[in-house]
Amino acid sequence: MSKKAIVIVIDGCAHEYLEQGVTKNISELGKRGFFKNVKSALPSVTNVNHATILTGSLPIEHQVTGNYFYNPETEEQGFIDGKGFLDKETILDVYAKQGNSTALLVVKGKVLQVFGDNVGFGLSAEHPDENLVKYLDMEMPPYVATPEANGWIMEACYNLIRKDNPDFIYCTTNDYTMHNYNPDHEIAKKQMESIDYWIGKIYELDPDREIYITADHGMTTKTLLIDLQKKMDNTSFDTVCMLPLKDRYLENHLYQEGCAVYVYAKDQSQKDDIYKHLKSYSFIESIYTREEAMDQLGLPGNRIGDFVIFGTKEVAFGELEDEELAVTVRTHGSKFEQDIPLIAVNARREASEYKRHFDVVRYMFEDLNISADQDLNLVK
Known part of the structure; x- marks a missing residue:
């Protein structure tokens, strides 16, 4: 069985949001593991970078190039918020194929719609399944475009680990706060303090789990x-x-x-x-x-x-x-929003090996393939 892991993507988390003195648990995890600057994919937008992280590859492989598409041959255009745009397996797919339990917890509903096909446990704050919410001993979520929605999804993540402890979890927030409030604004600091609180609780619950905290883009x-x-x-x-x-x-x-x-x-x-x-x-x-x-x-x-x-x-x-x-x-969207943080504890590679956020999953794929090859050799 693969090592248990969680990837937490704080949507729009430029470094400045972690420099306000309110994310003490994240800082502590960085001391136990590492805390560094890495690069996102370009354009530095949400769909591109979730696809990049989850597949451990650049858009030229996974084919997602934005939140929106235009087909010059048919002149069709529209939002990328459903199936059919991703051309590569995600780490969630591979973990599931190997019999491991998976979870995708998101604030924005489109992230679950695009990437959640094969997850064992999928939950979005935007379109919540009431039975799943009750299973996690929670109230229904606040409106998606609020700072409180991010704390809600992090609490859901904590409760899911407490109840089921899935092998692989991908949990991501919404960048509403980052779009609307500077890093030193009290609302932004309060939101980051809430996210940090639940990250601390998650670590206490499962201190041996691989934990990676990053962003899809800056702001x-x-x-x-x-x-x-x-x-x-x-x-x-x-x-x-x-x-x-x-x-x-x-x-x-x-x-x-x-x-x-x-x-x-x-x-x-x-x-x-x-x-x-x-x-x-x-x-x-x-x-x-x-x-x-x-x-x-x-x-x-x-x-x-x-x-x-x-x-x-x-x-x-x-x-x-x-x-x-x-x-x-x-x-966001340009090179100016490409620098993002990566904090890791129990990482499977040395800090120097991580230069881009999707290296996290790229190394997971490498190790899963090695494991699969070893299994085949044993069969022979």
Whole structure:
């Protein structure tokens, strides 16, 4: 049987949220194991990074490239909040195949819908199963877009370990607080204190379990929003500018604002000129052709635009009434939100071996494959 493990993903947890003096249990676990900076996948958005962590691979393998999709051949578009987008097995799938018990506990319902096909125990605060909630000796959860929802899912995680002690658990929160409150705000500190409390309780309950605490992406403050679609519509170019961060949680980003855009050239003969035009915008920090994005960012060419762009440090892209809007928001999606924490205790590798958050699961896959090979050798 595989070693018991838990991966806790604090959605949007930039390092600053762990530097306010209220996460003492997380700090203590870091002293017992390690506490370091690692990188998320790009774009630094939720679906991309849950898929990356859970499969131990980059998007070019698992094929999830955002919270939203656009098909240039059919012009179909929509939210990625169900089955059919993930092209690779998750660690939850593999643990289950080997006869181990698994659990996926989430605040955002879409995470369970996309990744929860084969879990033994699946619970979302957004769409809770009343029988499961009662089984965990809990009241029904608060509204998903509240700081309290995160404490509720962490308590559910603690109660599940107390009752069933599953072999592998993936537990993740919602970044509502990170989008709406700076790290030093009292509401943000209170939320982090609550998450930290339950992490401490989980460790006390099962101190031998592998525990990994990380984030799917960071979060920074932006002061200028750009509607790139409107800007391009006012040129002679025929493009679709798709926002990979776009999702249904408007409490988190009212303008669907995020720091990355996939740009599709509907007229391929314009592609070179579109590239030159995009390069002229001062609000674009970097631009990748499809081929460069595949090679340098590990993105699948069949699910991104002709160009992948990221905004400068103070810029996000959104859906606006005008081309630009000067407003202060907190969001993510670019390289500026790629640095995230990783805290681990009872880790299966030395701290220096972990450079990206998905290394956690990548090493689990490696060890499970070794174990499977050894089993086959014994059969022979």
